[in-house]
Amino acid sequence: MSEAASRALLERMPRLRGTVMTQVPLSRYTWFRVGGPADVLVLPKDEDDLKTLLEGLPADVPLTVIGVGSNLLVRDGGVAGVVLRLSPDFARIRPEGGTRLRVGAAALDAQVARAARDAGLTGLEFLAGIPGTIGGALRMNAGAYGRELKDALVEAVAYDRAGARHVFTPEGLGMRYRHTDAPEELIFVEALLEGRPGDRAAISARMDEITGARAATQPIKARTGGSTFKNPPAELSGGRKAWQLIDGAGCRGLAQGDAQVSEQHCNFLINRGNASAADLERLGETVRARVRARLGVELDWEIKRIGREAGESEKARD
Numbered sequence: 001m002s003e004a005a006s007r008a009l010l011e012r013m014p015r016l017r018g019t020v021m022t023q024v025p026l027s028r029y030t031w032f033r034v035g036g037p038a039d040v041l042v043l044p045k046d047e048d049d050l051k052t053l054l055e056g057l058p059a060d061v062p063l064t065v066i067g068v069g070s071n072l073l074v075r076d077g078g079v080a081g082v083v084l085r086l087s088p089d090f091a092r093i094r095p096e097g098g099t100r101l102r103v104g105a106a107a108l109d110a111q112v113a114r115a116a117r118d119a120g121l122t123g124l125e126f127l128a129g130i131p132g133t134i135g136g137a138l139r140m141n142a143g144a145y146g147r148e149l150k151d152a153l154v155e156a157v158a159y160d161r162a163g164a165r166h167v168f169t170p171e172g173l174g175m176r177y178r179h180t181d182a183p184e185e186l187i188f189v190e191a192l193l194e195g196r197p198g199d200r201a202a203i204s205a206r207m208d209e210i211t212g213a214r215a216a217t218q219p220i221k222a223r224t225g226g227s228t229f230k231n232p233p234a235e236l237s238g239g240r241k242a243w244q245l246i247d248g249a250g251c252r253g254l255a256q257g258d259a260q261v262s263e264q265h266c267n268f269l270i271n272r273g274n275a276s277a278a279d280l281e282r283l284g285e286t287v288r289a290r291v292r293a294r295l296g297v298e299l300d301w302e303i304k305r306i307g308r309e310a311g312e313s314e315k316a317r318d
């Protein structure tokens with residue numbers, strides 16, 4: 001879409017108090033540092049502003065919400081319509097009723113882990129090493145070291161595409177391994193999380209253990225999107241994790257241009273510098289094909305791929 005077409009889209013949008021930009025490269029907002037422009041990028045100022053956007057945005061305009069892009073591969077042709085990123089107003093963290101934290105969906109998982117530690121609450125340490133936001137964690141049911149967001153979730157607050165506010169229980173969202181059944185159109189704005197009273201020093205020690213283990217085993221400083229593929233169900237993979245299948249199919253370190261399967265953790269793809277989204281997606285598909293051909297196991301993408309290929313019309317969301 002051209003700048004002129006983006007401007008025409010702006011004309012059809014309600015007036016907002018937050019930030020509104022046209023033709024913004026989404027590579028600035030993704031960990032992979034790849035991705036074409038958003039026709040329009042919006043950071044609503046607060047919940048009222050978000051409601052104004054949703055109530056006033058014509059139904060035919062596609063709307064895509066992103067967090068900090070740590071699980072996203074945005075294709076090189078960019079994303080049609082409006083891309084929404086929550087502003088810092090949605091990042092508040094407040095203690096509630098002794099063992100709970102009410103957290104905005106733009107809060108970083110690591111900030112929430114630290115707030116829980118400061119409040120003397122255990123059970124949220126696993127968030128210390130996940131680089132996304134609470135919104136992304138709700139959508140992905142993010143987890144690590146035996147815990148997932150659903151284990152700590154009391155309720156989640158979300159807006160639908162028409163601007164109506166809903167409160168969900170974890171059961172209502174259908175949360176399971178790296179997935180929720182909640183409709184794609186939902187925009188999470190808040191979560192209520194529950195911990196248990198714990199010893200601050202022990203919580204700190206557990207968080208240090210988690211972040212240390214990650215630094216030793218994952219390319220956390222690289223341009224990456226975290227785990228590329230979900231671990232397949234044990235009955236289909238003979239109990240092998242995705243990284244073991246990728247390794248077994250001979251893909252550790254495999255490179256196509258600047259896209260590479262990490263040597264350190266082979267379920268991570270890496271942009272070594274100038275990879276495009278197409279390079280990374282093609283490499284991911286090569287890995288899937290080799291694992292299928294050599295080991296007979298189908299890998300499913302965990303990374304969310306969105307947008308259109310360079311010079312092509314919009315692809316369906318995966």
Ligand SMILES: Cc1cc2nc3c(=O)[nH]c(=O)nc-3n(C[C@H](O)[C@H](O)[C@H](O)COP(=O)(O)OP(=O)(O)OC[C@H]3O[C@@H](n4cnc5c(N)ncnc54)[C@H](O)[C@@H]3O)c2cc1C
Pocket residue numbers: 031064065066067068069070071072086105129130131132133134135136137138139140141142143144186187188189218219220224225226227304
């Ligand atoms: C180095 C590294 C390590 C990682 N380790 C882990 C790990 O241990 N465990 C794990 O589970 N993940 C891990 N990840 C993946 C990633 O951090 C998580 O999936 C995270 O929850 C994504 O959050 P985000 O804010 O970056 O979301 P994004 O990547 O921006 O978006 C991911 C999905 O969430 C949706 N989304 C984002 N915000 C909202 C919102 N407010 N409302 C509705 N939908 C929303 C997007 O539409 C998209 O579908 C890792 C990633 C990296 C780069």
